Amino acid sequence: MAGATLRDVAKRANVSIRTVSNVVNGYAPVSDELRARVQAALDELDYRPNLIARNLKQGRTGMIALVVPELDVPYFAELAREVITAARAHGYVVMIDQTDGDGERERELLGRDSRATMFDGLLLSPLTVSAEELRARGNRVPIVLLGEHIFNGSFHHVAMDNVAAARDATAHLLGLGRRRVAAIGDQPYATGETAQLRTAGYRQALARAGLEADERLIVSTPHFHRRLGAEAMESLLALPEPPDAVFCYNDLLALGAMRALTRAGRRIPDDVAVVGIDDIEEGQYSTPSLTTVAPDKGEIARRAVNTLLEAINGTAAAPAEITVPHRLIVRESTAGEDAPA
Amino acid sequence: MAGATLRDVAKRANVSIRTVSNVVNGYAPVSDELRARVQAALDELDYRPNLIARNLKQGRTGMIALVVPELDVPYFAELAREVITAARAHGYVVMIDQTDGDGERERELLGRDSRATMFDGLLLSPLTVSAEELRARGNRVPIVLLGEHIFNGSFHHVAMDNVAAARDATAHLLGLGRRRVAAIGDQPYATGETAQLRTAGYRQALARAGLEADERLIVSTPHFHRRLGAEAMESLLALPEPPDAVFCYNDLLALGAMRALTRAGRRIPDDVAVVGIDDIEEGQYSTPSLTTVAPDKGEIARRAVNTLLEAINGTAAAPAEITVPHRLIVRESTAGEDAPA
DNA sequence: TGAGGGCTCTGCAACGATGCAGACATCATG
DNA sequence: CATGATGTCTGCATCGTTGCAGAGCCCTCA
Known part of the structure; x- marks a missing residue:
């Protein structure tokens, strides 16, 4: 059986549709006696308002x-x-x-x-x-x-503020005395604005520390998943002068990077320090736990x-x-x- | 300006509402000439169908x-x-x-x-x-x-099949030669049916291996989050005879347990082997990566x-x-x- | 020529609810 | 007793769309 409508309830309680609606919505004053009768009919028919109809009339859906x-x-x-x-x-x-x-x-x-x-x-x-x-x-x-x-x-x-966030993350690594800080996650093309903002922040932090960016340490990734973080890290480790720290543009990249580091036998943070962005819960329970920039x-x-x-x-x-x-x-x-x- | 309705378009194109509807939905055959005129009106007014009204009429929302x-x-x-x-x-x-x-x-x-x-x-x-x-x-x-x-x-x-899944996980640990296999995640109360099924599977595996369950190795947790997995593992490690393997009722518990093990200086799997359930992506990138039972x-x-x-x-x-x-x-x-x- | 059949196109009713204006009864007041 | 205020309750129109039945129109064919 399809759902009962206001009309069904009205017929059963022998009142107008409008009155049933009033009872349902508690609108206009309804006498106790009528209210009880309508309520009984509502219960017996197990009436549920049709939200689609209500939405149509009211012009909003909630x-x-x-x-x-x-x-x-x-x-x-x-x-x-x-x-x-x-x-x-x-x-x-x-x-x-x-x-x-x-x-x-x-x-x-x-x-x-x-x-x-x-x-x-x-x-x-x-x-x-x-x-x-x-x-x-x-x-x-x-x-x-x-x-x-x-x-x-x-x-x-x-x-x-993506620029500031990236700058803070990078500055933290530099503050630890790291000098070859890599960046994983750049997206130097039209749809990569967020990534580019983070790259800008990264460069700012280096500049403020009086360092020049080494372009080989900036690795692009088409998206921000664990696997690409791992692959990027592997390529960085293969460099003649591998980094001693890495700023990843999000936590998933960082977790992937850490996975690659561990697999390669590098110690974190002794050999390579890692920082991400996002503060996902996973980073609290990874081994090691992940330093990150937390947006609120x-x-x-x-x-x-x-x-x-x-x-x-x-x-x-x-x-x-x-x-x-x-x-x-x-x-x-x-x-x-x-x-x- | 609120959205244009079929009526607005009809008026502009000088046709009936119904015809506009037909053009929009591609229903009845409409002459090319009329179709073009209606289409132009549709475009000019940037008509979008009101899905709420459509849903009301059709009795379904999609x-x-x-x-x-x-x-x-x-x-x-x-x-x-x-x-x-x-x-x-x-x-x-x-x-x-x-x-x-x-x-x-x-x-x-x-x-x-x-x-x-x-x-x-x-x-x-x-x-x-x-x-x-x-x-x-x-x-x-x-x-x-x-x-x-x-x-x-x-x-x-x-x-x-929760019983079979738990049995498989436990049997895997037993197959590695582990004999003190703990279980994390039991919920021995009314709303914990899933957990209880997994406990049943755990017990079955032990029984089939001719082992008796050590009740101290079964730890209850009110929910399945990382933190509780870590806490449960810590309590297990504090036992006089700690386990040499642990079956966690889901991957999050297992990841928390691994975190606790690592923090306590235990080696995984050498000292304690860990298995979970769910096969979440995170388990592929944890250190160590997590053995698990994957539901499809x-x-x-x-x-x-x-x-x-x-x-x-x-x-x-x-x-x-x-x-x-x-x-x-x-x-x-x-x-x-x-x-x- | 006119009956029949296709093809276009249209108006009306309806989906189930709510807003509005007003009907009716009751009651207090001058 | 007439008046108006108050408190209940109702019917009608409406939201924007689609289903249905049918109105014209043109064409074909006997």
Whole structure:
């Protein structure tokens, strides 16, 4: 049997549809006697409101979508959890989708038949979509961008200061006395803005220490997965003058790099110190535990959700770059036994 | 400006609403000339179909929900990715929600005002909801259960054979000649059915090897996170006769246990061999890499999605227990240097 | 020539809910 | 007793779309 509708309940309780609706929503005053009768009918028929109909009438769904490249990348999974929590605090639920880092799928989202219209707003962590494409899509559904790319003010955008984060990570390694600091994760092409910002930070730290960057120590990777971190590390170890420290553009690369180092018999941090970015939980339990730059994920999620809801309600300020704080967390991969437990 | 509707487009193109709808959906034959005129109007107004209205009319949304305890538990994140992929193959999208392992939130899902009615079906990985509660909720939205609990035939249920998986893992350790094999992750109370199945498998393996279980070697943990694995391992190491192997009920526990072992200066696997369950990617890159029992996540996702879609379409067979295959993957945490790369 | 059949195109009703305006009964007040 | 205020309850229109039945029109063929 399909679900009972307001009409069914109304017929059974011998009242108008409207009155049943009032009872369900606690709106207009309803006499106790009628209320009881309607309630009985509601229970007997096990009425559940049809949210789709309600949404159509009200013009909103109470759902926002979070679109990330890959859900099984721990950073995104952890961020997703924070977003769900932040949205729930406002009575919103979050639908999560992944693009597989596939530009095709990202653009699908913006296309005519996109399911995006099912949502009151969109949180998008783009990999390849450009600002122009986003602008061209019109202003159907409010959007807040997360963490990637540079959109110079056309959109709400929440991220940490990537240059500063990379600079802090690199400076930490230099502060340990390391002089051949490698970098893993550059992406010197159009869609690699985040990576390029981190490379810039890396170079800044070297410059401030009066060092010149050795281009052979900067390894590019098309994405940020463990395997590529391991491969990059292997290639660095094969250099005539291998590095004594490595700054990885995220924790997964760093974990892969550490795996390669251990396999090659190098000691961490004695031979090579390692630092990442993201502060995923895995890094606390790796051997050795991983020094990292932690963006404040909770803050990212809250600011993003709040901004999106403001945009939905039309109370949003002009699009702005929102920068959330980050901090360096020192663990064994740079401090060795001295690391705080 | 709010989105243009079919009516707006119809007015502009000077045709009926119905014809615009036909053009949009490619339904009835429309003359080339009219089609072009309508298409032009569609483009000019940048028409996007209102999916909510369409869904209301059609009685389906093309969305299913996946509800898991915690999204940032790698197993669930990896499973979610598979589910998204499987659903997409059928034109469905997946909305993901997490319950935080909170019975309250799980039950909310079944309550009167649940958003569950927004979805054509539900994939639920329950932690505390009982079969009775599920039955009591009526048959509003088709449900397929994943991995947890025992529902003896009242619901579609997809899982691996937990007893066999645990038996295989334990037998592997025994096959290495270990004799004091510990178990981390038992949950000897009502909502711990999965854990209890694994304990049963553990005991079976010991029995088949002619060994008696040492109850002190079975450590309970209220949930399956890294930290508890580490704590459990520490307590095991404090025993007068510590174990020479440990079977952890999932990979996170195992990774935590390995962390504790390394910190305590024990060698893996020489002093203590470790095996987990789940085959999360992290275990391939840990030091040492983690031996594990891998459920076929892709198969779980595909079977679950297919079954759910059959239920949605009314073509489903009677509720059934669907068992997916698993296999032991041997890595360094039990095989040491001999492990396959 | 006119009956029949295809092809286009259209209007109406409906999905299930809510906003609005107003009907009706009751009651207090002058 | 008339008036208006108050408190309940109802019917109608509507959200944007699609299903259905049918209206024209043109063509074919007997």
